[in-house]
Amino acid sequence: MHVLIVTDQHADSLGGVQVAIRLQRRALEALGHRVTVAAPALHRRGYATAAQDREAYVDLPSAPITVDREYGLTFPGRRSDRALARALATRPRVELVHVQGDFWGALIGIRAARGLGVPIVHTMHNHVDAGTRAVTPLAPVAFAGLRAWRGLALGRVRGPVDRASRGAWRYLAEIAAEAAVVTAPSQHFADTLMRHGVADRVRVTPGGVDDALVAEARARPRSPRRRTKLVWLGRMSHEKRVLEFIEAVAESGINADVALHGAGLLLPRVERRIAALGLSDRVTIPGPVPYAAALAALRDADALVQTSVGFETQGLTPFEAAALGTPTIFSDPNIARDVAVDPHWVVSGDSVSALADTLREADAELAVGLASDDGSLEKLRVSDSEASRFLQSSRTQQMLAVYEEALARASRH
The missing domain is CATH 3.40.50.2000 (Glycogen Phosphorylase B;)
Structure with missing residues (x-):
């Protein structure tokens, strides 16, 4: 199986999601699967992609968004589409897109899945509501902006959305609508997503440890x-x-x-x-x-x-x-x-x-x-x-079962 993982930040940048992605990739590769990770190029001073990662990483055109240049932003659009398509043209056919992002990574991943005609597994890592409210008193405006950005990047929502969802949860429901399977890294967050109408069912797929x-x-x-x-x-x-x-x-x-x-x-x-x-x-x-x-x-x-x-x-x-x-x-x-x-x-x-x-x-x-x-x-x-x-070994088997479920659902439809 060839899985394309698309995420908000480069896998070699700092963060728990990035650690989980690196571990998942290595564990899947050890089982004979192919994994490609697409994310904004990393602008950290002195950084160079390790030789063993070059075939697995697709560095999308990006701009740094933090003073330490640790994190970057890739604008989802035709330029990012072309960069990703060029990189994938030399690789085996992608069978599934695993979106592990909630912002530009999600939008880029959904665009990629549409172009490739493959199903999406979407892991929601980010408590967008709490995180946004923690940094700005204008959270409702930010949530409206996220929905508008999603509309510009993706057009109409192609899937069911719970009309009871509001604010950040409505935005997450709209980007999850096209996913064959939605997952979360913990039971408490899965329960939160379902309670706020993001998805009817959310599988729990915790990150593991190497x-x-x-x-x-x-x-x-x-x-x-x-x-x-x-x-x-x-x-x-x-x-x-x-x-x-x-x-x-x-x-x-x-x-x-x-x-x-x-x-x-x-x-x-x-x-x-x-x-x-x-x-x-x-x-x-x-x-x-x-x-x-x-x-x-x-x-x-x-x-x-x-x-x-x-x-x-x-x-x-x-x-x-x-x-x-x-x-x-x-x-x-x-x-x-x-x-x-x-x-x-x-x-x-x-x-x-x-x-x-x-x-x-x-x-x-x-x-x-x-x-x-x-x-x-x-x-x-x-x-x-x-x-x-x-341990990651037990978590990888769990994720493979989710992938098989997504592929089976796609084949039925």
Whole structure:
């Protein structure tokens, strides 16, 4: 099978969706399938496509849209159509388009599927409603603009749309209308999409964790420590609540080593706040690290701290932590229910004080295990049997079943 994946951002840019796409591609190729990933060309300084990726990537003409040149935009239209068609002309026939984007990637992917005459599987990764409302008070205007842009790029909606859907949900319903199968990376987001009329049925297809890298990380002994080791991973932006996490660390008074892996627009404010609160001896910022190093840090930690609330459509890092045996302190109860492993801790509310209370609770339990020599700390780890269900190998078989369903539905129609 030759699958064309079309997405909003280049697979080598930073982000959980991009990690999931890279893993999915490698797993499908290992099973003998062909995968082509089309996305805006990456403008990051010093970036060059690795030799092993050149045949799999189609870099569409794009312009950078962030100061660090990490993310770009490709305008969906005849120019992007021609660029994609030229690249596909030298490849085997595409049998299915997997749209893994919610903006220009979705529009480009739908145009491509129409031209190729193949079915669409559409994975909705982005909580467009919450994300837009978090950055602008003009969200309703933005949603109307998205619908207008969809109309310019795609014309009339070719499929059923629930007229009860509104705002961002109406936009998502319109781009999902042509999909043979709609999926979401978590049960809670699938439920949200169905509740708001985006699709009648949404399959759940979580992203997995690289089997080989998990095995490599688990083979290494965890480092010695005198106090609890907590880790935070993500983009340093307001919706990730990294500043609230730092405030909670200070309020909790925990004597733990805390490492923040990541970067973003809030990084300078994060650094200043750590210094102002006198946390520099406990809170460090290793910054953005390669994926393998991030997994190693997760494996070595006593717990991951997940801090966003109501924003994530999956929240990949707790799934990665679970695959590595590391429990999570959850701020979002929906993600806790999706991961569904013990041990874990769930914050009782979205205030800094509630997070501080849970940090104290988790640190106290972990510190008791650390102080004992009877293996109590290892009992505060996710079991191997539970960890195995988060591996990419199991997720790939699930996605292949979705592809077969989409192809079967297309053949019937």
